[in-house]
Amino acid sequence: MQYYLYLLLLVSLACPSRGATIFSDFDPANIAYQGGWGIYGTGNSLSPGAFKAQAMAFTPSFDAVLSKIDVAMFWSSGTNSIKLTLNSDNSGVPGAVVASWSLNNLPTFGFCCTAETVNAVSLIPLTAGKQYWVVAAPGASDTQAGWTNTNTLGVLAEQDTLNGPFISGTSVRSAFDVIGTETPEPSSFLLVAAGLALLARRNASS
Numbered sequence: 001m002q003y004y005l006y007l008l009l010l011v012s013l014a015c016p017s018r019g020a021t022i023f024s025d026f027d028p029a030n031i032a033y034q035g036g037w038g039i040y041g042t043g044n045s046l047s048p049g050a051f052k053a054q055a056m057a058f059t060p061s062f063d064a065v066l067s068k069i070d071v072a073m074f075w076s077s078g079t080n081s082i083k084l085t086l087n088s089d090n091s092g093v094p095g096a097v098v099a100s101w102s103l104n105n106l107p108t109f110g111f112c113c114t115a116e117t118v119n120a121v122s123l124i125p126l127t128a129g130k131q132y133w134v135v136a137a138p139g140a141s142d143t144q145a146g147w148t149n150t151n152t153l154g155v156l157a158e159q160d161t162l163n164g165p166f167i168s169g170t171s172v173r174s175a176f177d178v179i180g181t182e183t184p185e186p187s188s189f190l191l192v193a194a195g196l197a198l199l200a201r202r203n204a205s206s
Contacts, residue, residue, distance in 0.1 A: 019067065022126060023058035024177035025152040026072070026115075036074070036148040037174055042162060043141035045077055053137035053159040054147050055087070055094045055166060056173055059129060063183035066099075066124040069134060070115040072148040072175035075106040081139025082106065084118055089131040093157050093166040098132070099124055106145060115175070126180060133157070134176055147174035 037054045040046060066086070073082060082103040087094040101118035126132065136147055137159070149172050157168040 020062070020064060020180060020182045022060045022062075022064050022066075022178040022180050025150050025154070025173055026070075026175050026177055036072075036146040037156075037158075038144075038146050039073075039082060039136050039138055040144045041078070041138035041141040043078070044138075044144040045142070046144050051138070051160065051162045051164075053135060053166075054174065055133045055135040055157040055159070056147075056176055057089070057131055057133050057155040057157070057168075058178055059131045060126045060178075061128060063128045064126045064180035065183060066120045066126055066178065066180045068117055068119045068179045070117050070177045070179070071103075071134070071136065072115050073103065073106050073136065074109045074146050074148065076109050076144040076146065078142030078144050079138075079140035080104060080106055080145075081143055082145055083137045083139050085135045085137070086124070087133040087135050089133065092131075092155075093168050094133040094135050102139060104139070109146065115177075120180075125183070126178075134178070147176075149173070150175045 038052050039054055040050065040052050042049055042051050044050070069084070069086065071084065083100065084103055085100040086098045088096050088098055090096070099120065099122070103116050103118065106116060107114060138145065152173050153170060154173045155168060156171055156173050157166040159166045
């Protein structure tokens with residue numbers, strides 16, 4: 001019986017499940033969120049016929065499984081809806097969609113201190129050192145909304161025509177974070193395998 005207890009302890013030490021911040025550029029000094037990059041469809045009242053989607057890049061420093069994404073967004077007019085996606089990278093701009101969500105009932109422009117949250121509903125692994133994108137597009141043709149800026153400079157991309165290409169650059173980025181569970185190192189699984197082998201030998205000799 002004691003061998004099983006030892007193995008249980010070994011597994012718990014080797015394969016911890018830890019919640020972790022994969023990326024965040026929320027800035028506490030910028031708590032009164034005002035203004036931000038525009039997000040609007042072709043039927044918006046601000047600039048009829050124009051289209052705008054925004055994308056923010058991030059690169060995990062460790063392997064993880066996505067739990068949730070928080071974004072600081074606001075609504076101005078039209079349909080109160082944003083399509084949020086997690087995209088892979090394609091030569092420095094957003095590539096294939098990995099997961100997608102709809103955000104509705106956003107707070108109105110001038111809100112303070114809140115964030116909208118989307119949760120992963122399936123297993124979404126994120127690889128250390130690999131760039132990903134969080135992309136926000138209008139939820140309807142008349143949507144007029146925005147993604148609140150921070151004081152952080154970094155890589156972002158804009159899509160200026162419906163279904164057109166993204167153009168990337170470095171500028172003031174918008175507020176978001178990516179939260180997940182850190183994936184154990186491969187050496188942890190080797191430690192567990194060694195423990196299982198030891199247990200098997202002990203059982204065979206007893």
